[in-house]
Amino acid sequence: MPTRGGTAVVGAAEMVNASGRIPELSQLGLQAGAAIAAMKDAGIGPKDVDGIACVGNPAEVAWYLGMDPPSYVDGTSVGGCSFMLHVRHAVAAIEAGLAKTILVTHGESGKSQLGRAGFGGGRQTMNAQYEGWTGVTGPPSMFTIPVKRYMKETGTTEEHLAAVAVAQREWAGKNPNAVMKDPITVDDVLNSRMIAYPFRLLMCCLVTDGAGALIITSADRAKDFPTKPVYILGTGESVETPMVSQMKDLTRSGAFRVAGPRAMSDAGITHKDVNHLMIYDAFAHLPIYGLEDLGFVGRGEAGPFIAAGNTRPGGKLPLNTNGGGLSYTHSGMYGMYALQESVRQVRGTAAAQVPDVKVAVSHGVGGMFMASGTIVFSNERP
Amino acid sequence: MLQRSKKSGQAYFPPRPFFPGDPSQEVEWFQASGKATLLSYVINNRPPPGFEGPVGLCVVKLAEGPTMLTNITDCEQTPEALILDMALELAPHTVNEEVTLPLFRPAKGG
Numbered sequence: 099m100p101t102r103g104g105t106a107v108v109g110a111a112e113m114v115n116a117s118g119r120i121p122e123l124s125q126l127g128l129q130a131g132a133a134i135a136a137m138k139d140a141g142i143g144p145k146d147v148d149g150i151a152c153v154g155n156p157a158e159v160a161w162y163l164g165m166d167p168p169s170y171v172d173g174t175s176v177g178g179c180s181f182m183l184h185v186r187h188a189v190a191a192i193e194a195g196l197a198k199t200i201l202v203t204h205g206e207s208g209k210s211q212l213g214r215a216g217f218g219g220g221r222q223t224m225n226a227q228y229e230g231w232t233g234v235t236g237p238p239s240m241f242t243i244p245v246k247r248y249m250k251e252t253g254t255t256e257e258h259l260a261a262v263a264v265a266q267r268e269w270a271g272k273n274p275n276a277v278m279k280d281p282i283t284v285d286d287v288l289n290s291r292m293i294a295y296p297f298r299l300l301m302c303c304l305v306t307d308g309a310g311a312l313i314i315t316s317a318d319r320a321k322d323f324p325t326k327p328v329y330i331l332g333t334g335e336s337v338e339t340p341m342v343s344q345m346k347d348l349t350r351s352g353a354f355r356v357a358g359p360r361a362m363s364d365a366g367i368t369h370k371d372v373n374h375l376m377i378y379d380a381f382a383h384l385p386i387y388g389l390e391d392l393g394f395v396g397r398g399e400a401g402p403f404i405a406a407g408n409t410r411p412g413g414k415l416p417l418n419t420n421g422g423g424l425s426y427t428h429s430g431m432y433g434m435y436a437l438q439e440s441v442r443q444v445r446g447t448a449a450a451q452v453p454d455v456k457v458a459v460s461h462g463v464g465g466m467f468m469a470s471g472t473i474v475f476s477n478e479r480p
Numbered sequence: 481m482l483q484r485s486k487k488s489g490q491a492y493f494p495p496r497p498f499f500p501g502d503p504s505q506e507v508e509w510f511q512a513s514g515k516a517t518l519l520s521y522v523i524n525n526r527p528p529p530g531f532e533g534p535v536g537l538c539v540v541k542l543a544e545g546p547t548m549l550t551n552i553t554d555c556e557q558t559p560e561a562l563i564l565d566m567a568l569e570l571a572p573h574t575v576n577e578e579v580t581l582p583l584f585r586p587a588k589g590g
Contacts, residue, residue, distance in 0.1 A: 228494050229549045231581060233527040233535040243537055243549070247520035250564050294537075295523035295559060343539045343549035344494075348520050 099364050100193045103479040106320040106327035109140025109313030110445075112438040113205070114427045118277040118306035124213030128205025129159050132309035140313040141324045142199065147313070149197030151184035152204060153431060159203060170197035176337060177464025178378060178431040181312075182357075182471025185437065186333035188314045198315060205309035206429035229341055237380060238302050239294040241466040244348035245383045246296065251349050251398070254386065256296050258401025260287035262382040263300045263424050265410045270421025272411065272450035277304050278425040301382035303423035303432070310434040312441070317479055328444045329479050331457070332365025334358060334472040342466040351463070353470035354391035358461055361472035362392070366480065367457055369394050374443045374458040375415055376436040379422040385409070388461050389417075392472075416452045419443065433462035437473065444475045482512040482544055493546035514570030515543040516584055518552070521562055536562050540584055554585040 113120060113132050123131060129152060137143055144163040149170030150156045156171045170191050174183045181204055188200040207214050220226065234240050248254060264284055270276035282300060290299040320327035336356035339345055346352055362368070369392075377388035389400040394415065403409070409417035420426040420439040427435055440460040442448040458475045484491040485499045486506040492499065499505040521538040536557045541547050553571050555561050567587035574580045 224494065232537050232549050232551050233524055233531045234537055234549075235524060235526060235528055239522055239524040239527075239537055242522045243539055244520050246522070246564060247539075292525050294525060295534075297522065341549070343547055345547075348539065 100189050100333070102331050102364070102366055103329040103476065104317050105189045105192050105314055106317050106329045107312050107441050107475070108315050108320050108323035108325050108327055109136040109142070109311075110328075110438060110441045111135030111139050111311055112435065113309040114275045114306070114435065116275055116277055116279075118304060118427060119209050120207070120307040120309075121210045121212070123205070123207070123307075125205055125207045126158060126162060126213055128207060128307065128309035129154075129203050130162055130205070132205055132311035133159065133163055133201055133203040136201070136203070136311035136313050139325060142313070147199050147201045149188065149191060149200030151188060151200060151202045153180045168197065170200060176469035178380065179433045179462025179464040179469055179471040180431060181433040181437055182333070182460065182462040182473050183335045185312065185314065185330065185473050186335050186471060189330055189333055192314065192316050198319065200314045201311060202314065203309075203311035204431065204434040206431055207307050208305050208429035209307045225341055229343060237466060238297065240342055241381050242294050242297045242383070243342050244345060244467070247348040248383065248387070249296070252401070253398055254401040256288060257284055258386070258405050259296070259301050259382040260284040261401070261405035262379070262385050263287045265404055265407070266379065266418050266422045267425045268410050269419045269450050270425035273421050273426060274449060276421040276426045277306060278421070297381060300424070303380045303428035304425070306427045306429050308427045308429040308435065310438045312437065326445055326477070327479075328441050329476045330473060331367065331476050331480065332361045332363070332474040334360030334364070335470065337469045338467060340465060340468050345467055351387055351391050351467045351470065353467065354388060354461070354463070357470040357472040358388075358392035361474050362459070365474035367474060371457045372415070372459050373455045374419065374440065374452050375417045376440050376458070376460040377417060378432055378436055378462040379418055379424055380428065380432065380463065382424065384463060385417060392461060411450065419448060419450050419452060433464070433471065436460045436462060440473070440475050444477050481509050482542070482546065483507050483509055484544075491542070491544040491546055493542070493548055513543045515587070516540040516568040516570075518562065518564055518566045518568060519547060520564065523557055523559070523562070533557065538562070538584070540568055548582070551583050552585060553583045
């Protein structure tokens with residue numbers, strides 16, 4: 099197990115705006131823009147970075163930035179939580195001496211579609227052969243498939259799903275960079291356009307452009323940087339299945355149940371230590387699954403927990419305080435933006451700042467319950 | 481047709497030339513019962529070309545154990561008609577000489 103707090107985020111930057119569009123930058127331009135901003139935050143330049151991680155081609159980004167050939171390269175690509183895995187691998191690499199200063203960067207032209215390779219594979223792929231032919235049209239009609247089962251087994255209702263969107267819109271209203279800021283009600287959500295029953299438009303994430311980057315180094319070196327270190331206490335990762343229909347249990351994520359508990363036990367924390375929580379919300383059921391699979395609530399309690407206001411501003415467990423993928427931004431792979439909000443909350447610089455955040459958990463999903471990654475941050479080194 | 485372990489009889493899906501988790505076990509094809517139940521679904525309001533109107537994307541649990549994604553035919557594609565745990569039976573749909581899709585329909589006579 100890596101040392102608790104043995105590494106830290108010393109640079110962080112995000113490129114997200116309220117229009118959801120950054121039409122002047124290609125995907126590579128976004129990756130580089132966020133990377134340069136994060137390096138500037140850390141007071142360093144490309145020549146000071148000896149490790150790189152991104153989804154896509156790390157060589158392209160490293161060369162484009164003008165880095166010297168790095169001693170550590172990570173191109174892990176398991177969907178939107180890939181950046182949690184990049185952080186986890188960076189922690190291990192720094193502890194093992196593979197690199198000293200690692201850049202994790204992400205940029206995605208999800209809305210403008212500039213310089214972006216298409217999603218999906220050919221007809222020969224397993225997903226096409228065993229799921230594609232049934233009439234699926236991407237995540238809104240796929241990621242949502244398990245939820246009817248969850249609702250039947252737990253008594254969770256469409257009103258509970260709507261309450262997730264309502265709570266997060268309230269957070270988004272406090273965030274100038276959120277795309278959707280106007281308050282909404284449960285009725286607004288339940289009256290919005292049907293996308294894939296039981297999921298309506300306001301239960302589905304945005305599609306935007308965006309970018310974000312982190313600089314990670316050892317805690318010992320962190321004091322040499324100008325920023326307040328955000329220590330990494332524990333990390334977790336896992337994968338379950340590339341096809342949502344092949345989940346072992348449609349009402350539980352096997353990947354969540356490895357990544358989350360591992361991160362928290364490595365961090366040496368319990369649920370009551372967590373002051374701030376991010377759970378990747380591509381759709382309204384993700385925070386519900388996440389709260390339950392990570393053990394914050396018991397079986398079937400997550401919907402009522404959110405509907406009762408516990409995750410809203412002023413609630414006892416502030417959740418998705420940037421507004422989340424539902425209301426803040428979602429460029430396709432959202433995990434980086436969850437990490438950025440966690441880092442801001444621990445630094446004390448978030449738009450909707452929660453008082454006295456000591457321990458923040460950032461939990462990501464990749465694909466459709468395919469993968470997961472969890473990071474525990476703190477402002478204190480144990 | 482499904483595959484199973486010769487040793488334990490445990491069925492698995494999708495097919496592959498080895499038993500998942502223990503490649504040392506011999507595997508074989510066998511004739512499945514065609515019986516299943518409806519485990520979960522969404523109704524895609526905007527399906528791709530080739531589909532007429534909203535289509536239920538249904539995870540069914542085969543009597544032999546594995547789950548698979550399919551469509552339920554001979555059935556309204558509505559929440560009122562698609563009832564979780566309803567009994568289903570195989571309704572093979574021939575696309576062409578090479579491809580037959582494993583659709584399901586509500587079981588007749590239980």
